[in-house]
Amino acid sequence: MVAYKSKMVESISLPPRDRRERNLEAAGYNVFNLDADEVFIDLLTDSGTGAMSDSQWAALIRGDEAYAGSRGFDRLESAVEDVMGFSHVIPAHQGRGAENVLYGTVLSEGDVVPNNTHFDTTRAHVANQGAEPVDCPVDRAFDPDASDPFKGNFSLERAREVVDDVGPERVPLVIQTITNNSAAGQPVSVENTRRVREFADEIDATFVVDACRFAENAAFVRRREEEFADREIDEIAREQLGHADAVVMSGKKDGLVNAGGFVATDDADLYERCKQRAILYEGFPTYGGMAGRDVAALAVGLREAVEEAYVTDRIDRVAAFGEMLADVGVPIYGPTGGHAVYLDAGSALSHLPAEAFPGQAFVCELYREGGVRGVELGSFAFPETDRPELVRLAVPRRTYSREHFEHVAETAATVLEKREEVVGFEIAAEPEIPELRHFTAGLEPLA
Incomplete structure (x- = not known):
């Protein structure tokens, strides 16, 4: 059972596809560089993005x-x-x-x-x-x-x-x-x-x-x-x-x-x-x-x-989101954690090698297809570490409803349908600190 009700709302809208395409290119195919107003559902992070009581x-x-x-x-x-x-x-x-x-x-x-x-x-x-x-x-x-x-x-x-x-x-x-x-x-x-x-x-x-x-x-x-x-x-x-x-x-x-x-x-x-x-x-x-x-x-x-009603709803809401994605065939990391659902981009885009950053490719396609912003936590974010190619869809606390998560699941399913058309990326420019490159690095699609 939901542990709260809304007392304030914010209007959001999905930018048209051609604008999303231009936004991706202008951002250097790094969704950290997108303007928030150009994002329909923002699952980049759960850090500071929730609604207060x-x-x-x-x-x-x-x-x-x-x-x-x-x-x-x-x-x-x-x-x-x-x-x-x-x-x-x-x-x-x-x-x-x-x-x-x-x-x-x-x-x-x-x-x-x-x-x-x-x-x-x-x-x-x-x-x-x-x-x-x-x-x-x-x-x-x-x-x-x-x-x-x-x-x-x-x-x-x-x-x-x-x-x-x-x-x-x-x-x-x-x-x-x-x-x-x-x-x-x-x-x-x-x-x-x-x-x-x-x-x-x-x-x-x-x-x-x-x-x-x-x-x-x-x-x-x-x-x-x-x-x-x-x-x-x-x-x-x-x-x-x-x-x-x-x-x-x-x-x-x-x-x-x-x-x-x-x-x-x-x-x-x-x-x-x-x-x-x-x-x-x-x-x-x-x-x-x-x-x-x-x-x-x-x-x-x-x-x-630490209130029972809040934290139970929080865990259950993320689990339900994971079930929606799994139900449409999206490979996810299981069991779901407490703050996000992690997609297995290496499996979803198996035709792309790790050096082509399949996680970042999936992130870009989520935005291209449905205005959804997630974050890559694989070989792009963690260079020279032995990590799987994951995409994190972090759930802001007390913010989105079931309909929003259904849109994300539908968008991810669309990406899967077109997976063979998805191309990988190479880095065009990156900062000096390798541990932080995913925040600001620019990328280019592979030919």
Whole structure:
């Protein structure tokens, strides 16, 4: 049952096909370069694109814009402690700002950082400190047909191989991302988090949880991990996050806001060190690059994210979207995760080799055929990594209805019908940072 009703609407329209064709060419066949007004249904990301609740809007209007010591920060601090269990909070303008604060504080040249799977900005922040990001997914993480309940888990076996290879002194930090965005949004079990905690203790490393989608992960834990079948979502979240030394958070995901993020910890020394870097890069520690109104809305959003009605509807809505796509023959990664449906572009466009970027080709065809914007998360986004050719259709929170998702499924089915006509791409221009090339690189269709 839907857990909310609409109180505000926005008109959208599908641009004509010839205009969509011109838009693609002008964008260098990179949908990040499209104007949002030229997109009919925007599934590029679930980060900051959702609809806020009436309670959040009320908090937004009543926000305190004091530079230091605002009442909004007090409410955020209280929400983080109640919902996530951490007493120290350092706000940032968004998740990557929080990553800069934390990873810039604890990492040095030559360090090695295991993660169940690094996402793009995390990988870039680790590399930017001169450290080496190493992915440690479980064996079947990238098998789209495997039905394992926790394909997002961290592989302790792979991580121990890393430590054996480089030595524990070069591994000061271990990260676990929940849910595992780069592995198709798959959840992570609490038992796996406990084992990663033990591993971090063994090598005397700081254990960080990337908690962007912690509430969605907790909902999967309750459904799939027997120990937690009768526990409340907020209890599960606190249990899982409680094993970490710190969390890095984009409030634009399970904070249910359009801007903001934070680092949270119970480690007083780490808090003080991060706070100084935050002052340099983000702002005073009680606003951290956010407007006071956004701090207040985030405090409300964190509490709403663990409400039973909301998070159940969220998980079920994404699953229903995945079923629509599968029903029309679109190969998807299963089981569906909590924030997006991932299409198996390598299978859908099997005539295109990886070097022709089949995922990016599918993304462009979704826009060409139906004005739908998704994002490639395969060899274009993650060069020199062994990733499947996936297309992520991220679902903004509390935004689109069933009819919108039906349009996306119909569009994807049309792309499949014309698959033999779809051509691949080559890169025409790219930035210097390879981990971030998919944001701005330009492409050209292959002859």
